[in-house]
Amino acid sequence: MAIKVKFFASLREYVGQTELDLADEVASVSEVWSKATNDMLMPENTLMAVNMDYVDGSHSVSVGDEVAFFPPVTGG
Amino acid sequence: MHIEIKDSAFEPYQRLLEHQAEAGFAGKFGATAVFVGSMREFNQGDDVNAMVLEHYPGMTERYLEKISQEAAVKWDILDSLIVHRVGKMLPNDPIVLVAVWSAHRAAAFDASRYLMEELKSRAPFWKKESLSSEADRWVDKNT
Numbered sequence: 001m002a003i004k005v006k007f008f009a010s011l012r013e014y015v016g017q018t019e020l021d022l023a024d025e026v027a028s029v030s031e032v033w034s035k036a037t038n039d040m041l042m043p044e045n046t047l048m049a050v051n052m053d054y055v056d057g058s059h060s061v062s063v064g065d066e067v068a069f070f071p072p073v074t075g076g
Numbered sequence: 077m078h079i080e081i082k083d084s085a086f087e088p089y090q091r092l093l094e095h096q097a098e099a100g101f102a103g104k105f106g107a108t109a110v111f112v113g114s115m116r117e118f119n120q121g122d123d124v125n126a127m128v129l130e131h132y133p134g135m136t137e138r139y140l141e142k143i144s145q146e147a148a149v150k151w152d153i154l155d156s157l158i159v160h161r162v163g164k165m166l167p168n169d170p171i172v173l174v175a176v177w178s179a180h181r182a183a184a185f186d187a188s189r190y191l192m193e194e195l196k197s198r199a200p201f202w203k204k205e206s207l208s209s210e211a212d213r214w215v216d217k218n219t
Binding site for chain 2: 006008009010047049052053054068070071072073074075076
């Protein structure tokens with residue numbers, strides 16, 4: 001099992017990827033970003049979710065988790 | 077309590093009446109607060125021809141359910157309905173419908189305001205606009 005990583009909206013275009021599986025061992029959401037993007041700079045206002053709940057970058061990540069990165073929301 | 081993500085155009089007032097007819101609280105409600113958000117043909121000083129709304133399938137529904145449950149705990153309401161568009165849309169198309177039913181008006185007003193503000197600030201939806209004057213652009217913040 002891997003960690004599923006997803007990018008949405010402008011962040012998907014910035015990173016150039018929609019979705020990937022990360023096999024590396026990672027401890028936190030911030031580390032997922034670094035591995036998945038080859039250490040790209042994370043835009044300051046990036047929002048993060050683990051298993052579809054909002055978290056911050058220090059949140060821990062386990063095998064099988066779904067981790068998502070996206071820009072500020074603009075619905076409604 | 078009901079939430080719905082739609083990938084094609086919908087008629088909010090029609091949807092409201094359908095929900096009310098099916099909901100089983102006839103005779104119990106004295107107040108219905110309704111908010112409908114529609115697409116403008118202008119934004120930040122530019123003409124907007126069309127728009128694509130993206131969401132995070134799964135998390136968006138989960139978030140809308142969460143705020144609907146919160147509203148039902150915080151206020152004495154009978155029911156709520158949220159319908160939100162995704163996909164390609166044109167100016168004047170309805171984007172969102174929020175409706176709340178309660179016995180008295182205060183709970184319906186307050187709960188519908190809460191649902192709409194929470195949706196705007198935290199529900200994972202993103203708008204990309206097609207403009208007359210320049211390349212497509214992501215809307216970077218909600219007003």
